[in-house]
Amino acid sequence: MSALTPQSILEGRSSNRAPVPLIIGLVVSGICLLLALGFYVVLGGTAVVLAGTVLALPTAVLLVGLILLVDRLEPEPRLHLLLALGWGGGVAIIGALIVNSVSGELLVSVLGSGPAEFATAAVIAPVVEESFKGALLLFLLWWRRTEIDGPTDGIVYASLCGLGFALVENILYYMRGIEGPAGQFWLMIVVRGVVAPLGHPLYTSLTGLGVAYAATHRGPGRFFAVVGGWLGAVLLHALWNGSTVFGLGGLIIAYAVEAVVLVVMIVILVRDRRRLVGLIRRYLPAYVPSGLVQPADVQMLGTMPGRRHARHWARVNAGGVGARAMGDYQLAATELALLHARAQTATIDPRAFHARRDAILGLMRAARDAFFRRLPQAPPPPWARQQQSGFFAPPGQIQVARLPQVPHRR
Template sequence: MPALSPKSVLEGRSSNRAPVSLIIGLVISGVCMLLALASYFAMDPGAPGNVVIGMLLALPTAIVLVALILLIDRLEPEPRLNLLVAFGWGAGVALLGALIVNSLGESVLAVVLGPEPATVLTVSVIAPVVEESFKGALLLFLLVVRRGEIDGPTDGIVYAGLCGLGFALVENVLYYMQGLASVPGEIWGTVLIRGVVAPLGHPMYTAMTGLGIAYAATHRGVGRVFAPILGWCAAVFLHALWNGGSVLFGFGGLVLAYLVEAVVLAVLVIVLVRDRRRLVHLIGRYLPSYIPSGLVAPNDIQMLGTMRGRRGARNWARHQAGAVGAQAMGDYQLAATELALLHAQAERRTIDPQAFFARRGQIVTLMGMAREAFFRRMPQPKQPAPWARNQQSGFFTVPQQLHDMPTHKLRIPPQPPQPPGRPGSWS
């Protein structure tokens, strides 16, 4: 069996190949997005350039918001393929599915209720339910198939936000096309509303589902069953409030919906800040148990607690040992963060003991390999960075054997018996 790469270990994969389910999901999402754009062209075949112009108008907002989400995700970044699938699902599968279902629903209602009531009911009720269901399906998939990737509220918000941004990107193309085909100058009002005033609509709605999924992934008990349902209900409510408020009550309803969503946005920011502090607390709580082994030092824990400290450590490692040193330091930082989160899972009993010990063995081996890679490239001892001064153990020393460490000091369940002949090293 070939050795796992650092990237595979950090992403919790059992092989160096990308998961087939994610690749299939990405391909399906791409095909669905192309079909959605083709349907837009079919709606307005006389102006093929409107599709291109609409995409150009929609891209700047999407790029800025994707960068913002990636900025939020720096402390414990999610696998890039997972993030790409989340964005693609929103832009492809969710968008095309919602377009089909909404259109069929409005057609049926038009026969029963008439065109105008059908449009109002579709926009204010059916569309929020259908769209949040399609977007939430991706999060439910992650909960069932890739549950280990969701370690807290931030992960739920990140995946949900990217899914919502993908949906908003392609949907905005349609609205901008309609603006280009209508009264001259109306397009800029549409761009102002959808691209400047309320660009966080879809990401915010789906973030409610993401919070529910994150709770289910990190907790036990009855609450984990109801949390995703409550999150989805909150997403539908916010979506319906925005759509229905503007349709039924005009500008006043739009202002009310905007104020409510501003409050929700502030709450999400507070959740993100508190979750960042929680992760720093986990690092300070669990990693000191590894100090006696030499794997971690007190200065390492301080460095891992801030983005500034991590960036400074990588810069110092690059100065000492080049690009390999910087990569080794980055691998060490991410592995140490994953180790703290792994202990949190064990304490909450959301991971079984055997899986815990297997995963811990991979992580601590990666941390040791990262240190060795640094030393192989480091030509000679140099002046340590400020955060590493007086450091006697950790990244810059060879650790003692981890199996000598008392298990009861690690706040983990007893190690299950190993079958005879089972290799203890990372391979």
């Protein structure tokens, strides 16, 4: 059996191959995305679909970049992020198109055209769309629960899923705008691309918060957190869709509520980053006796500028190998702190904890050894003025036997 790659260790996999459920999810999402785009082509033609795609992409690319910036301190696996984006733009879109269309036709026969259109937009669509998007988060909770370490992870996965949905949905809206009056087209561009581009990511983020709570806590509250997050997503979505019937005043109220929710999300993200930094400063000093970590390393790991400066310093002194080694060391140390947090909340089995801890420590040692193979006589790093950094400690100073014992709650 071949040695695990750093990425496999960081993701907690037992092999270097992509997991089968992940491959199946990506394939299904891709097929659904192609089906959705094929349906659009049937509706409006290839040229109109391409035009709608060109109009929808800039906003989506910008927002994906912002979400990835949020995810820098403890980045999620790239294929998982791709699955979230693809699920929203494929599975959720196809599911919503089918269920919303069928439900709309049934309501027309019962309520008539006008009331049925409003009921579909304000009631049916929010429930259906947030359920299909939320299904991806439930899948991650069941299959890769250990990848969700806190509110930031829940928000990141949910936002990408919602963004994938919004991207493909916006193509359809822009197609309709292109074929309609010029004034309606520009209004569509402003509303969908400028005024409210965060709608779907914001709605689904509420579900993401509930799922994140369920992934990091024990007890019956987990179920209510997931259901409560989903209900919040549905209600916020319904508020926006239903506000259109009340004209400009309704839109202003809905926009104000969404703005408040957005501010709350930003506060949660900031607090969660501080929590993660606190975990690093709380748990990593216990590994100082082992020689793998020193107080200077803890300070370096606690800030994004410090991490970036350390990678730059490693690249200058040891090239790409040194930069990759430093990156692996930083991510492994962060995962180690999060692993201890799970142990303290008893959301990981003790045997699984020790197995994963050994793998992470092995990666930290391997990263250090890779650096020294590239640069045998490493100069002291600038962030360790009075002490030797654990990463750059001379060979032979690492005491692997002295590891902290972590009690588990029962």
